[in-house]
Amino acid sequence: MRILIADDEQDMLRILTAYFQKEGYEVFTAGNGEEALAVFYREKIDLAILDWMMPKLSGLEVCREIKERSDKKVLILTAKSEEEDELKALRIGADEFIRKPFHPKILVLRAKKLLGDEKGQRYKTIRIDMEGSKIYKNGTDLQVTKTEFELMCCFIRHKGHILTRHQLLDLVWGLDYFGDERTVDTHVRRLREKVGGDLIKTHRGLGYSVEASDE
Structure with a gap:
């Protein structure tokens, strides 16, 4: 938004x-x-x-x-x-x-x-519980970490847009984070294993995104 x-x-x-x-x-x-x-x-x-x-x-x-x-x-x-x-x-x-x-x-x-964004939202097969900081897939708690949760929320709020590794570091890890951009790849890989590999798209040389349509 x-x-x-x-x-x-x-x-x-x-x-x-x-x-x-x-x-x-x-x-x-x-x-x-x-x-x-x-x-x-x-x-x-x-x-x-x-x-x-x-x-x-x-x-x-x-x-x-x-x-x-x-x-x-x-x-x-x-x-x-x-x-x-x-x-x-x-x-x-x-x-x-x-x-x-x-x-x-x-x-x-x-x-x-x-x-109307304080309680939660849905995207395809997953539901995000904003208050509990949890992600569910078909009703099952995926046991995501705090970083994985914030990463998925970031993708959904920017759905349809490619986010670079640098942008993701700023949005999820914070402006004062000076770590390696490869940490983004590691967390995206772990998040994919939980939510499903088809939800998060890789754009080689650019970054990551989720589709604009949640159908």
Whole structure:
């Protein structure tokens, strides 16, 4: 899934981007309201996370235009504490409202709930239990490791797209991981043995993918 995060604080953008990418989401960022709308019109996003106080256009103005033009979910971030502010945001069309400061994990969880992505999902013969961090095939627990679980989630969230080894290292192992890219091959091989060799495709010289269709 694709998420827009708009905030004029660069540190906030960097931190939130890292957290959402770790969960396998594709993230687009904007430093002001005009950039946020440009991303909205250019990319097919599923959720917009907008800071209320931004240069050029406020988060509320961006929210209003997004809601007038689409049915995409919008979550407003703000340092404002008055209940009237929350009511104003919700009246404009915001689906969720979170006050700063907050823990990034709380924001990720709220975003997942808005997207209906917090409990689990299915892909072909497997079911992913997001809360239990388990993968089942035809009802059987595959006993995957934490890394294998995150790797499969990453593939499914980016289904239809080839992910390079370097991208997988960043998305699954983290931006601060400096290990050998061959570790990706080892984990993909072990994951294939559990989920079935036909689910994860190898693209020689490029990387790995799962098919866009889950039929």
